[in-house]
Amino acid sequence: MTRGRIVVVGSLNADLVVRTEAFPRAGETVAGGDLRIGAGGKGANQAVAAGRLGGDVAMVGAVGADGNGDLLRSAVAAAGVDVSAVSVREDVPTGTALITVDAHGENTIVVSPGANGTLTPADLPERVFDGAAVIGLCLEVPDATVRAAAERARAAGATVVLNPSPFGPGARELVPVADVLLVNEGEAEALLGLPSGAVASDGASVRDGFAALGIARAVVTRGADGCLIVDGAADPAHVAAIRVDAVDTTGAGDAFMGALLLRLADGASLIEAARFAVGVGGYAAAHAGAQASYPTAGELAGFLAERGV
Known part of the structure; x- marks a missing residue:
């Protein structure tokens, strides 16, 4: 298979x-x-998830000149990801996430941005976008950098996939940069001003709400209830989740995003990409850690075969 570049x-x-x-x-x-x-961080997690599955992936970001920065660059590179566009800051520490995981596998996370907050449009080398098929963006770096990356991606003819997380007041302003939007159920309802439960009960209102924001294609994740796919004017479709006993949900959403990027870069339809991504997200939730829980293509195949998928 000829892989599209991510x-x-x-x-x-x-x-x-x-x-x-x-x-x-x-x-x-x-x-x-x-x-x-x-090793973690939404961007790095997404890149590693796609890289472990065999994707042709490049990472753009920033770390501090410290032991954690060395750890992160090495971990991302070990997944086969090009880290030549990851900048090293001498005067700012590497970003840190403080994560607590309970007995049910749920988590709480507090993020200190560190070097991530220093990533500017000047840190986006033109060469890295050349020939790219898909660009993945999240909101753990400055908004101006997200906008600039989307603009350069479009100039290069790439599809922009935005995961507006961490979700906050500024997310609505950045949503229009996306060709494909990836949000969870609560984020979708907050973004569209819909009541709780609307994603489950009224897919047409979700589709129409996204259209009013200029978004024709979106994936709304619903945890154990799978995801809702909005693709143009067609009726929204539902993709069922893979049933697993959750061990640790840390980074499972990023695994889903990385898998979605991979399949979209390969030319898959949005619903085909989402079907693949629910399997990868399920695998991640069934294993401990963030990047440590992400499968290779062979591990994923065995996991799905065990579940008759």
């Missing part, structure tokens, strides 16, 4: 992870397990 412009974070039986309430201290330091 460029991910986004964050690289050192993940500091502690497992605990239950999340602490305000003012409460709880016991946790050993601290684990791993």
Whole structure:
């Protein structure tokens, strides 16, 4: 197969992870397990997920000149991703995510942006966009950089896939840069001003709401309930999830995004790409860690075969 080239412009974070039986309430201290330091960041996760599956991927981002920065560059490169456009900052630490995982595999995350917050349009080398089929963007880097990357991607003839996460007040202004939007159920309802449960019950309103924002193609993830696919004026379609016993949902959404980028770069339709992505996201949720939970193509095939998919 001839792979379309993928460029991910986004964050690289050192993940500091502690497992605990239950999340602490305000003012409460709880016991946790050993601290684990791993490679993460939404952008790096998405690039690694696509790279491990055999994609032709380049990463654009920034890290500090410290041990965590070295760890991240090495981890991303080990997945077969080109890291030559990852800048190293001498005066800013590498971004960090503080992650707590409970007994049900759910997580809470606090992110300190570090070097990610210093990524500017000047850090986007023109060469990295040449020949790209798909560009993946998230919001853990400055908005101006996201806009500039989308503009350069379009100039290169690439499809822009935006995951507007972390979702906040500025997300609505950035949504129009996307050719394909990837959001979760709560984000979609907040973005479109729809009541809770609308994604599950009224796909037509979701489609029409996205159209009013200039978005013709979108994927709305719904966790264990799969995802909703909006593709032009057609009736929205539902893709079922792969049933798994969740071990750790950290980075599962990024695994989905990386898989979506991979299949879109290969020329798949949006619904075909989403069907593939739910399998990858399910694999990630069934394994511990963020990047550590992402499969190779062979591991994914075995996982799906065990489940009769």
